Amino acid sequence: MREVTDYISKNLQAIRKERGWSLDKTAKMTEVSKAMLAQIERGESVPTVTTLWKIANGLKVSFSSLISQQTNSVRVIKKQDRNLVTEEENHYRVHTVVPFSPEKQFEVFTVELDPDNEHTSLPHNPGVEEHVFVKKGQLEMDIDGTVETVDEEEAIIFDGNQPHIYRNIGDNVLHLLVLIYYAQ
Template sequence: MENIQKNIGVNLKNIRKSRGYSLDTAADITGVSKAMLGQIERGESNPTVTTLWKIATGLQVSFSSLISEQPSEVLHVDLQSISPIIECNGNYRVYPTFPFDPRKKFEIFIVEIEPGCQHTADKHNEGVEEYVTVMSGTLEMLIGEQYIQIAQGNSLRFLANKAHTYKNSVTEVIRLQVVMYYP
């Protein structure tokens, strides 16, 4: 519970200061007393859901923007610490290095494809885009009816609203970075 109190306090203070509001102004806008807002910002008070809704409504922000944890300025991701999502009997591995975060519109994966492996992904929702960069090997892709071969160091962007296949026809593991963008 202490972490959420801290998150609320930090978020409230950041939102208030980003708008140039004093505690007095924020109190007038939200209908929550200056003393209570100060206590919340310092993490000394555990506000009720009703109080949080009053603050969110008054500041015209989402409820979740008050309670969500702020990302650190630097996040180092160790690939070996990520449990991969496995397909094709372990021959197609997806490492979610930066999983989807509702505050962002993308997620990033590292994908490893063993020799001879082929994986077909179902179509995604309208407007979803994939950005693929081949880090090692040569990737073959079939996007709808279009065949594309992508060599190491090259990239591809496509609308992912149709089935698409990733294929490794070479004798070495292919490694990709995939960025999924959601409109």
């Protein structure tokens, strides 16, 4: 987890400085407090998934660009090298599979959600589209009040710029593959 915290710290600071933004402006754009942003940049605080999404949306960058080591080289991403971020008291786990690519405008995650748990996601920026593939289990998606059940080996695609909730309605851990596409 220390490695992910270091990536988040360095990436947030690099993006902010590249734009010439103060912590005050960054706080205003992301709706995350200046104190919290400073703690994240110093590596003193591990942000939640929700906080990372608020930062990504406010900075108009991908989620994985905050949590992954930035590199321009081609690489194989080994299972043991994936970055892990958790929320909901560790009942919701997100692993980066394919970090964001500016050329392709997408990123891919695996998500694990324990039985009888849910994760509420804040709306993403306009133009963000989510493709959610159920690998194992049964997913109930609540997309701004529209509820859909997605079974194993099925998928759901929706505009990510609206509130959405992932619910595990099965008896076992829910395994998802999530592709997030960022329209230009």
